[in-house]
Amino acid sequence: MYIVLLGPPGAGKGTQAQRIAAATQLLHISTGDMFRENVKNETALGKLANQYMAKGELVPDEVTIKMLLERISRTDAKAGAMFDGFPRNVVQAEALDEALRGNGAKVDFALLISVRDAELMARLGGRWICRTCGKLYHEKNDPPKKHGICDACGGELYQREDDRPEVVASRLEKQKPPAALIEHYRKAGTLKEINGEQPLDAVTSALLEAIR
Numbered sequence: 001m002y003i004v005l006l007g008p009p010g011a012g013k014g015t016q017a018q019r020i021a022a023a024t025q026l027l028h029i030s031t032g033d034m035f036r037e038n039v040k041n042e043t044a045l046g047k048l049a050n051q052y053m054a055k056g057e058l059v060p061d062e063v064t065i066k067m068l069l070e071r072i073s074r075t076d077a078k079a080g081a082m083f084d085g086f087p088r089n090v091v092q093a094e095a096l097d098e099a100l101r102g103n104g105a106k107v108d109f110a111l112l113i114s115v116r117d118a119e120l121m122a123r124l125g126g127r128w129i130c131r132t133c134g135k136l137y138h139e140k141n142d143p144p145k146k147h148g149i150c151d152a153c154g155g156e157l158y159q160r161e162d163d164r165p166e167v168v169a170s171r172l173e174k175q176k177p178p179a180a181l182i183e184h185y186r187k188a189g190t191l192k193e194i195n196g197e198q199p200l201d202a203v204t205s206a207l208l209e210a211i212r
């Protein structure tokens with residue numbers, strides 16, 4: 001099964017992908033995480049991507065698509081995957097369709113998590129992430145038991161560079177799923193819209209119900 005999670009920055013794609021992956025054993029592929037790993041390791045790809053990420057802009061399609069296609073060509077992605085943060089536009093969606101078609105597969109579900117802007121600002125401003133295992137927290141909505149420490153692995157929590165208010169404003173302006181992308185999946189008959197403003201567990205249940 002292949003699933004794409006769509007939604008604006010801060011909608012809960014990463015949080016829900018971690019939960020669905022734990023519930024279904026589906027492989028979680030996050031292009032944002034892949035770029036951040038490259039930035040951390042100071043690779044050529046990371047240096048290039050960071051020029052865009054720091055400004056709240058999308059990394060160019062040719063770079064992102066190449067990275068994603070390489071990832072899904074690996075053996076662990078042959079049985080299925082859940083894409084978080086990919087695709088962001090129709091060009092990326094068509095590249096994914098073509099690659100999956102080559103393996104006799106397709107996107108089975110496109111799950112659109114909808115959240116309004118005011119809530120997105122509050123979510124991104126309060127987000128904390130574990131440096132070691134990547135688990136996501138929110139200082140009010142989903143706090144760790146001990147401030148600054150990950151419940152799951154004891155790692156240190158940090159805030160993302162692109163969660164600063166000025167970068168968040170740019171991300172919300174430039175990175176919401178475009179209408180043409182939503183239409184792409186509506187036409188394919190795979191689109192399901194989920195109200196992302198419900199409590200975390202309710203969103204997880206709605207997503208699991210949608211793919212059942």
Ligand code: AP5
Pocket residue numbers: 007008009010011012013014015016031032033035052053056057058059060064084085086087088092123124126127128136137138139141142162171175196197198199200203
């Ligand atoms: P990426 O990492 O994909 O960022 P994003 O799309 O902006 O999404 P976020 O990770 O910010 O939010 P999310 O929806 O995962 O929310 P989360 O679960 O963390 O991409 C980063 C950058 O990489 C991009 O800006 C771009 O430059 C580049 N990039 C990545 N993919 C690309 C692509 N395909 N093409 C080109 N460039 C690409 O939740 C947010 C917070 O809210 C958390 O604190 C969480 O605890 C809380 N929360 C979540 N759900 C709830 C809830 N139901 N109730 C209360 N709180 C909640």
